[in-house]
Amino acid sequence: MNNLPEFLALGVAEELIPALIAKNFQTPSAIQSLAIPLLLSGEKDLIGQALTGTGKTAAFGLPVIQTLVPGKTPQALILAPTRELSIQIADELRSLSVNKPLRIVPFFGGQLITFQMDELKKGVDIAVGTPGRIMDLYRRGKLRLDQLKFAILDEADEMLDMGFIDDIREILSLTNPDKRMLMFSATMPPEIMDIAAEFMRPEYEIAKTSGGSATNTTLTEQYFHEVKREHKLDALSRLIDANSELYAMVFCRTRADVDEVTEKLHSRGYRVEALHGEISQAQRLRVINAFKKHKFPLLIATDVAARGIDVNDLTHVINYSLPQNSDIYIHRIGRTGRAGRHGVAVSFVTPGERRKLKLIEKDIGNEIPLKKLPEIADIIEAKKQLFAENIALLLENGDAAPYINFAEELCTLGSHPAEALAAMLKLYFKDELLPESYRDFSGGKQKSATDPNMKKLLLFSGRTDGLTVPELIREICERTGIKGSQLGKIILRADKTFINASPADAEKILAAFKNDKKWHFKYDSPKEEHRKKAYSPEKEKKKKIKTHKPLREEFFKWIAESE
Ligand code: ADP
Ligand code: MG
Numbered sequence: 001m002n003n004l005p006e007f008l009a010l011g012v013a014e015e016l017i018p019a020l021i022a023k024n025f026q027t028p029s030a031i032q033s034l035a036i037p038l039l040l041s042g043e044k045d046l047i048g049q050a051l052t053g054t055g056k057t058a059a060f061g062l063p064v065i066q067t068l069v070p071g072k073t074p075q076a077l078i079l080a081p082t083r084e085l086s087i088q089i090a091d092e093l094r095s096l097s098v099n100k101p102l103r104i105v106p107f108f109g110g111q112l113i114t115f116q117m118d119e120l121k122k123g124v125d126i127a128v129g130t131p132g133r134i135m136d137l138y139r140r141g142k143l144r145l146d147q148l149k150f151a152i153l154d155e156a157d158e159m160l161d162m163g164f165i166d167d168i169r170e171i172l173s174l175t176n177p178d179k180r181m182l183m184f185s186a187t188m189p190p191e192i193m194d195i196a197a198e199f200m201r202p203e204y205e206i207a208k209t210s211g212g213s214a215t216n217t218t219l220t221e222q223y224f225h226e227v228k229r230e231h232k233l234d235a236l237s238r239l240i241d242a243n244s245e246l247y248a249m250v251f252c253r254t255r256a257d258v259d260e261v262t263e264k265l266h267s268r269g270y271r272v273e274a275l276h277g278e279i280s281q282a283q284r285l286r287v288i289n290a291f292k293k294h295k296f297p298l299l300i301a302t303d304v305a306a307r308g309i310d311v312n313d314l315t316h317v318i319n320y321s322l323p324q325n326s327d328i329y330i331h332r333i334g335r336t337g338r339a340g341r342h343g344v345a346v347s348f349v350t351p352g353e354r355r356k357l358k359l360i361e362k363d364i365g366n367e368i369p370l371k372k373l374p375e376i377a378d379i380i381e382a383k384k385q386l387f388a389e390n391i392a393l394l395l396e397n398g399d400a401a402p403y404i405n406f407a408e409e410l411c412t413l414g415s416h417p418a419e420a421l422a423a424m425l426k427l428y429f430k431d432e433l434l435p436e437s438y439r440d441f442s443g444g445k446q447k448s449a450t451d452p453n454m455k456k457l458l459l460f461s462g463r464t465d466g467l468t469v470p471e472l473i474r475e476i477c478e479r480t481g482i483k484g485s486q487l488g489k490i491i492l493r494a495d496k497t498f499i500n501a502s503p504a505d506a507e508k509i510l511a512a513f514k515n516d517k518k519w520h521f522k523y524d525s526p527k528e529e530h531r532k533k534a535y536s537p538e539k540e541k542k543k544k545i546k547t548h549k550p551l552r553e554e555f556f557k558w559i560a561e562s563e
Contacts, residue, residue: 011040013066019098029055032062034207039063039182045204047196048184053310053334054209056154056184057092064126064150065097072123074143076150077175079131079168081158081307083108083281084288088310089154090128102126107133107143110281117142131159131167138174145171148179156185156192158307165191172199187327220337223371224347224357232320232348233264235373239318239346240270240298242374244386248316250300251323251332261320262300275301303328311335319347322356326363376438383433436469436492454488455506458524459497467497475519479512480505498524 004017006027012020028036031050038046040063050056068075080086083106090106097104105119107129113136120127120142127134127143137143151172153159159168172181172195181200185192188208196204227235240246252258255276262274273287273296288309291299299306303323314336323329336343347368349357361368374382394400400407410424411417431437461467469492473484476499488500499521501509506523513519 007062010036012036012062015099016062016066016096019096022098023095025058029059030209031056031207032059034209035059036063038205038207039180040066042205043180045181045196045200046183047188047192047200047204047206047208048182049188049206049208050184050186051209051334052186052307052331057089058096059207060150060152060154060182060184061089061093061096064152065093065100065102067149068102068125070101070103070125073147074124074127074145075148076126076152077134077145077148077171078126078128078150078152078154079134079159079164079171080128080154081130081162081164083110083130084285084309085155086128086130087285090126092310093126093128104128107137109133109136113137113140131164131171134171135167138171145174146176148175150182151175151179152182152184153195154184155307156183156195157187157189158185160189160191160195161304165195168195169198186331220333220343220345222333222345222347222366222368224349224368225371225373226351226354227348227373229350233261235348236261236265236318236320237268237270238374238376238379239316240265241379242382243315244382245315247294247297247314248299248318249306249311249314249332249335250298250318250320251306252300252302253321253323255302257321258300258302258305265298265300270298271296272298272300275299275305277302277305279305303332306335307331314343316344316346319345322347322349322353322360326360329360330364376435379438380433380435383429431463431493436463453502454500455503456524457499457501457506457509457521459499460495460520460522461518462493462495462497464494467492472497472499476509476512480508482508 002021003014004012004020004026007017007020007025008014010028010033029050031048031054035046035048036059038044039060048056048059050059064076078086078089080089086106086108090104093104102125103123104126105116105124105128107116107119107127109130109132113133116133116137117140120137129137134143138145153168159165181204183192183196183200225235236250250261250272252261255278258274258276262272265272273291275284275287279287284305287299290296292311300320317333317336319329319332323332333343333345336345347357357368410420412420414420414423425433459472469490472490472492473487476482476487477484482501482505486502486505488502489498490500491498499509510521510523513521
């Protein structure tokens with residue numbers, strides 16, 4: 001059996017190896033190779049710098065776990081910027097210490113402090129917490145900080161960014177001077193060196209893995225799509241539609257962007273959730289947990305809110321907006337292509353941002369090529385292919401066998417079995433596989449259907465009534481004198497059609513077709529349409545196996561249950 005010789009060679013004890021095997025660690029990451037031997041031999045303090053997602057937690061966690069002897073008073077204190085991170089670090093350390101009865105407990109605001117005081121009374125070996133709550137517990141006389149073997153600042157740069165500097169200073173000054181102090185961080189701003197100068201013993205070591213060489217970038221394919229700002233949402237919808245296995249984080253620059261993108265995708269029926277600083281802690285925690293459990297495939301976030309969240313199996317990182325600099329770019333894309341899996345980093349770049357992209361390319365020493373967005377035909381093809389694969393799977397498993405008699409009966413309905421099958425496809429997909437039901441923005445000449453100045457009309461007649469778009473335009477133009485090019489987007493559905501037009505034109509159309517038996521127009525109420533789309537029961541049933549849309553009700557149900 002493989003007993004992970006590379007970890008043993010770093011000095012990791014045999015008793016910890018089964019935990020690593022269980023976690024499917026195979027080789028140490030760069031920061032682990034540097035930091036673990038330093039921490040297991042010697043007594044020096046240490047600054048560890050490596051990109052997000054490179055295994056910094058285990059880099060300090062393994063030596064700490066190996067060194068400590070189970071006791072009662074905290075022997076290691078780990079400070080982290082947020083409660084999610086505190087929980088995540090505690091979880092990671094627990095999973096690394098399955099063979100050792102160490103008590104590892106997260107402490108954070110928002111949880112009953114009396115509960116946390118009880119935990120301390122029972123005995124804690126490793127306390128992980130946010131500076132505020134740690135300070136609070138100390139002041140209440142419940143947390144001892146004078147028996148520490150290790151004091152560790154994790155995500156130190158982030159804690160400084162969040163203004164924890166005073167709390168950190170105070171906490172560190174309360175700890176016993178003979179502990180080892182460690183700081184881990186993705187970046188090394190000067191303030192960190194200040195802390196080091198003030199609180200670390202002078203001979204401290206620095207373990208730094210070089211900038212762009214995160215272990216995962218080789219597994220990450222990077223490219224960009226050129227997308228005008230007003231088409232970004234459509235572009236994102238296409239990416240979602242084209243990738244049935246998508247499990248992605250989408251990065252926006254501001255909170256407002258996050259909210260807007262989330263809302264608009266909701267209204268298009270996609271299952272996405274938002275994460276930013278203004279969302280309540282309880283909600284954030286729920287969203288993160290649900291995302292980790294793949295309850296929904298797309299998380300829309302700001303950089304700060306997403307910081308340190310550890311998800312291993314993202315298929316894509318999507319830069320909805322380019323980040324301000326290459327450091328943030330690397331952080332973002334470091335979240336995919338992990339744990340031996342292939343990942344994709346896609347950036348939406350507006351024509352004006354090409355120079356900014358060049359700068360990022362220069363900094364990271366990598367070319368980021370341009371790629372065309374998936375065409376509508378590609379999306380439809382992807383859906384067809386997935387469907388065919390599902391069919392093949394059912395056939396292979398024999399799961400469809402109970403329906404064979406009914407199938408034979410249905411086949412007699414058409415003059416050819418394919419006709420019956422086609423009818424079934426229509427029933428199942430409605431118009432989903434027809435190009436007309438997609439919004440085409442690539443030509444860019446038409447006013448977008450979402451143009452806020454346009455009015456949306458609903459015509460109670462559609463493809464099954466023999467209606468075609470050219471016929472409709474001809475009819476409207478003849479009766480109203482409006483030019484075809486003045487009209488906005490036209491969406492032809494089976495039983496109805498949507499026509500976008502300027503308010504004045506919309507009025508003209510309504511007047512021209514008033515009381516017409518065949519052509520019955522009215523103003524569409526967009527909210528209703530969205531709701532119908534998002535919650536239509538047939539859609540929910542089928543989406544379960546194949547796309548990212550609906551299922552929102554299920555998600556809410558899950559949210560409600562977990563409350
Ligand atoms: P960082 O703190 O550097 O952002 P984490 O410590 O959160 O990174 O680790 C990111 C993920 O990588 C975690 O899920 C962790 O379990 C995993 N990981 C850490 N080290 C290894 C390794 N040597 N092999 C495989 N996965 C690892
Ligand atoms: Mg970390």
